Amino acid sequence: MNYGVIMMMDRSCPGTVEPILEILDGKWTLLLLFELFNGTRRFGELRRKLQPISPKTLTDRLRLLEEKGIVTRTIYPGVPLHVEYELTESGQGLQPIFAAMWTWTQEYGSYLRKEPNEMGQETEKLV
Amino acid sequence: MNYGVIMMMDRSCPGTVEPILEILDGKWTLLLLFELFNGTRRFGELRRKLQPISPKTLTDRLRLLEEKGIVTRTIYPGVPLHVEYELTESGQGLQPIFAAMWTWTQEYGSYLRKEPNEMGQETEKLV
DNA sequence: TGCAATAGTTTCAAAAAATGAACTATGGGG
DNA sequence: CCCCATAGTTCATTTTTTGAAACTATTGCA
Numbered sequence: 635m636n637y638g639v640i641m642m643m644d645r646s647c648p649g650t651v652e653p654i655l656e657i658l659d660g661k662w663t664l665l666l667l668f669e670l671f672n673g674t675r676r677f678g679e680l681r682r683k684l685q686p687i688s689p690k691t692l693t694d695r696l697r698l699l700e701e702k703g704i705v706t707r708t709i710y711p712g713v714p715l716h717v718e719y720e721l722t723e724s725g726q727g728l729q730p731i732f733a734a735m736w737t738w739t740q741e742y743g744s745y746l747r748k749e750p751n752e753m754g755q756e757t758e759k760l761v
Numbered sequence: 762m763n764y765g766v767i768m769m770m771d772r773s774c775p776g777t778v779e780p781i782l783e784i785l786d787g788k789w790t791l792l793l794l795f796e797l798f799n800g801t802r803r804f805g806e807l808r809r810k811l812q813p814i815s816p817k818t819l820t821d822r823l824r825l826l827e828e829k830g831i832v833t834r835t836i837y838p839g840v841p842l843h844v845e846y847e848l849t850e851s852g853q854g855l856q857p858i859f860a861a862m863w864t865w866t867q868e869y870g871s872y873l874r875k876e877p878n879e880m881g882q883e884t885e886k887l888v
Numbered sequence: 889t890g891c892a893a894t895a896g897t898t899t900c901a902a903a904a905a906a907t908g909a910a911c912t913a914t915g916g917g918g
Numbered sequence: 919c920c921c922c923a924t925a926g927t928t929c930a931t932t933t934t935t936t937g938a939a940a941c942t943a944t945t946g947c948a
Contacts, residue, residue, distance in 0.1 A: 651862045653873055655791055661906070664782055668775045677925055688907050689926065700884045703872040708886040713916050714924035722884070724869035731861040735778045738858060742851035745830045746780050757827045757849070759835040788936070804895055815937050816896065840946045841894035890948095897942065904935070912927065918920090 654731075657702050662687050666695055667721075667728065670705065674720040704728070781858075784829050789814050793822055794848075794855065797832065801847045826852070 704725040826832045831852040
């Protein structure tokens, strides 16, 4: 049973990591970040890609990410005006986390199940 | 602008990673997992450590994690009966994700802010 | 028989998040 | 002076999540 890394982080960790879950939280955040990992995006683009997200939810999310310093918002006046959203350095720095999630899914994703006992895994024991 | 890893994962990724966010989602999940990273825990122990979580929320969380194959539940009859929760292999496999979050926080945590413009960071530009 | 200690469940209320529909703002062109 | 396209905002409603309080179940023992 090797808890190496976590042992190092010990108790200070939950508190340390919580702010990040505030960032990743929310129904659409994940898709939104993936969209932005692939480059600068305009409001309308995001709205189309994340269909059927509501414009309110999209602005809520973007404002939160902006507040946390994850994205920048650049306004281009002119007709019609447009606005571009782009990841900051710390926003791009989120990638290793997603990479780790991806690795986990590769390794253990097949263990996932929705129906209890679907794959004959035992998670309940009577001793 | 180096989107290396994500570029590799491309579009398949959001769908691939989503199941994991289902696991990590929820107000208490993070603390709960940290508690279990440090070893086997009984229901009452978890309840005390996560105070003031309600027993309902705790069972909801544990049942979800069990369903997803992240924890096992072992019942020890006898008086008084007790139940132990323990991470499965895939549950322990979540650690690198937390490690990546921890690294992110070390690197960028200081950029985080609650109040708009608190640290003089520019996230809004007019071009 | 009833109490103690464990691990829950049940029911209902409260709070938080997401949605839908309609509306605002901007400014050049017809 | 109205229209177009952009990027939102506002407000009421629905859905989801969380919580609090009280209750159930098990079983050995006094």
